[in-house]
Amino acid sequence: MEVKFQETKISLATGGVKVDKEQPPVLLVHGAGMDRTVWSQQTRYLAHHGFSPMAVDLPGHGKSGGELLSTIPAMADWIADLIGELDMGPVRLVGHSMGSLISLEVAAHHPDAVERIILMGAAAAMPVHPDLLGAAERNEILAPQLMTAWAHGARAHVAGNPTPGLWMRSGCQALLERAADGVIYNDLAACNSYEAGDIAGQIDCPITVIVGSEDKMTPPKATAQLVAGFEEVDLRHLKGVGHMMMIEAPDQIRELMLSALR
Amino acid sequence: MVEPDYLKFDTLSLHAGQEPDPTTGSRGVPIYQTTSYSFVDTEQAAGLFNLEQPGHIYSRISNPTVAVLEERLAALEGGVGAVCTASGMAAFHLACATIMSAGNHVVASRNIYGGSHNMLNLTMPRFGITTTFVDPRDHDAWRSAITPETRVLFAETLGNPGIEVLDVPVVAEIAHEHGLPLMLDATFTTPYLMKPIELGADIVMHSVTKFLGGHGIALGGVVIDGGRFDWAATDKFPTLSEPYDGYHGISFFEEYGHQALSMRARAEGLRDFGAAMSPANAFHLLQGVETLPLRMQRHVENTATVIDFLETNDAVSWISHPSVSSHPDHELSKKLLPKGAGAILSFGIAGGREAGRRFIENVQLASHVANVGDAKTLVIHPASTTHQQLSAEDLSAAGVGEDLIRLSVGLEDSEDIIADLARALKASQKG
Structure with missing residues (x-):
């Protein structure tokens, strides 16, 4: 669906059904250079299992209009304002990669906007390889290629898409190639410069963190540093899965999300 | 980098x-x-x-x-x-x-x-x-x-x-x-x-x-x-x-x-x-598919050898394949198809439709079938098979002449392919 927000058209994937305001809202936030479709294996399922999922395209991403937001706190403020505009009360906020940083910020600084957060591919800091950052700044295809190569576990480089006929590697690369010039660099730069500080200690809502054992972009060790700051956290590990866990292990992610969201 | x-x-x-x-x-x-x-x-x-x-x-x-x-x-x-x-x-x-x-x-x-x-x-x-x-x-x-x-x-x-x-x-x-x-x-x-x-x-x-x-x-x-x-x-x-x-x-x-x-x-x-x-x-x-890279490499190599042979045969009036320098897309082919322009070529046979018929009937190793891209060498006369439903006007527009033979070069030893073609070409000229 599309909503007009701050004079701009914003795109949200709702699982192919109309948003039911009686059902608990779930807002899903994508990672750097990506869009709402990274959640395509989860949104429709959630929509038919008692929730109102809304996978948002951040400004300047996917089919959303608007200017790119250049920092994680700015993206978080925007998400918090969007939650207010949706007028469905506090949401269950799910973030992947850059989206997990945004979710952390929203939970810390806009606590009334969220009921709980689920983080995937999360870390307290997300330094970006200088070659990747440089390729992204020059809008070279190398940037989508490197991100795709690093974002998948070894299994996903060979096979394993549970959706018949879909090829994960090209799926990710094509998604990133579709980003307009400057989008990937904007997002990677925002991740690269983000400093979480003691944010973990500022979050009061329930937190679920899902870790892929083969995640090269936010390695388990980096996730562990973030998790160490939480007083209480529901930590889940997925073996043999990389950074794109929603696509690499959609069945497991659906089940984990469902149990965490309930 | x-x-x-x-x-x-x-x-x-x-x-x-x-x-x-x-x-x-x-x-x-x-x-x-x-x-x-x-x-x-x-x-x-x-x-x-x-x-x-x-x-x-x-x-x-x-x-x-x-x-x-x-x-x-x-x-x-x-x-x-x-x-x-x-x-x-x-x-x-x-x-x-x-x-x-x-x-x-x-x-x-x-x-x-x-x-x-x-x-x-x-x-x-x-x-x-x-x-x-x-x-x-x-x-x-x-x-x-x-x-x-x-x-x-x-x-x-x-x-x-x-x-x-x-x-x-x-x-x-x-x-x-x-x-x-x-x-x-x-x-x-x-x-x-x-x-x-x-x-x-x-x-x-x-x-x-x-x-x-x-x-x-x-x-x-x-x-x-x-x-x-x-x-x-x-x-x-x-x-x-x-x-x-x-x-x-x-x-x-x-x-x-x-x-x-x-x-x-x-x-x-x-x-x-x-x-x-x-x-x-x-x-x-x-x-x-498991052997695609190996086979395509061999297809391309055999095609080059066959073209070298056809270029010197008097019964062949023209050859259409992008690797031939006279082909209109020769330069484009080098740019877009650096590994080779495939294993399918067409050539004109001196003597037109009747010579074409005799050629087809005299190949022994190559198979006369409505198919291409097989491991085996295949030949066909499109005007009477794959394109036979087309009107004369459409046939001409599609570049299918009566003398056109389409050849799909296979993976046999190239010497055997050439020997077969040579025999059939020779027979085609005995009207």
Whole structure:
């Protein structure tokens, strides 16, 4: 669906059904250079299992209009304002990669906007390889290629898409190639410069963190540093899965999300 | 500078799409010879039918053996997904039916396979879809043939039977300037010789029956979704960008974005038209794909040797293959097909139709069949077979003369191929 927000058209994937305001809202936030479709294996399922999922395209991403937001706190403020505009009360906020940083910020600084957060591919800091950052700044295809190569576990480089006929590697690369010039660099730069500080200690809502054992972009060790700051956290590990866990292990992610969201 | 550590083409030819069977450990791809799949419970069944979760329901829509081939072909082409079909023509129809409806229009190269020409020229108009055919080398003709109702540009990477090389980047740019996708039949090149998606094509289809299979024992087709085209940028493609009642109002583009074409082609096209590939055929075709790089290299080498021979034979009046310097697309071929311009060539035989008939009847090693891309060398006289339904005018426009022999160079020892051709050419001149 599309909503007009701050004079701009914003795109949200709702699982192919109309948003039911009686059902608990779930807002899903994508990672750097990506869009709402990274959640395509989860949104429709959630929509038919008692929730109102809304996978948002951040400004300047996917089919959303608007200017790119250049920092994680700015993206978080925007998400918090969007939650207010949706007028469905506090949401269950799910973030992947850059989206997990945004979710952390929203939970810390806009606590009334969220009921709980689920983080995937999360870390307290997300330094970006200088070659990747440089390729992204020059809008070279190398940037989508490197991100795709690093974002998948070894299994996903060979096979394993549970959706018949879909090829994960090209799926990710094509998604990133579709980003307009400057989008990937904007997002990677925002991740690269983000400093979480003691944010973990500022979050009061329930937190679920899902870790892929083969995640090269936010390695388990980096996730562990973030998790160490939480007083209480529901930590889940997925073996043999990389950074794109929603696509690499959609069945497991659906089940984990469902149990965490309930 | 770091590089992406992708698995290479030869490795993907062997491995992409398959993990050892989780139950038996089978290293080879098992043939899942089944029509249907047991559901865990009613909730899972409902989820599968409603596209809430992936999985197999019925082999008309998907099958684990076929899915390995689909994933492998998508990997080799660099597409986001693939849908295999019962034949190459079924793939062509599936792609057309997924993105078009009555009232729409196609701009197509006039130098295409006779079956594809028939479908566009004779059959699709009965369903309200019309086609304008153009000279694939005439870029202005592509532009001027586009109308407000046009929904796709279609051509072959190598034309049939003149082996015209399509300037894929240029025609893709023309398509994209008009908000349209470029669909290519890449049967003659295979992803080993050309990757059209990297050159700008949006949809690639193959008759998998040909070089991809290579053995000539199983029919199959595939539609490969490039995943780069924005189906929602205009209102031209409502089957992908608008809600679909067939799945409770889902918009395939909203939910699946760059994979919308793959998802709709399977969820609607295979479900409703039913031109599914059989698991046994998928298994056979997979055996061919495993050796694709090795075979295509040999095809190209043998073709070069055969052309060297034909160029010196007095019974041959002309040769059409992009590797020949007189071919109009010789320079373009070097740019777009650096590994070779395939193993299909046509040549004119001195003495016209009658000499052609004698040639065909005197080959012994080469097989006279309506097929190309086999491991064995094949010959045919298109004017009396593949293109025989075409009118004289269309035949001429398609560049099919009465003296034209089409040769699909196989993997036999090139000395044996040449000896056979020499014998038949000699016999052809004894009128």
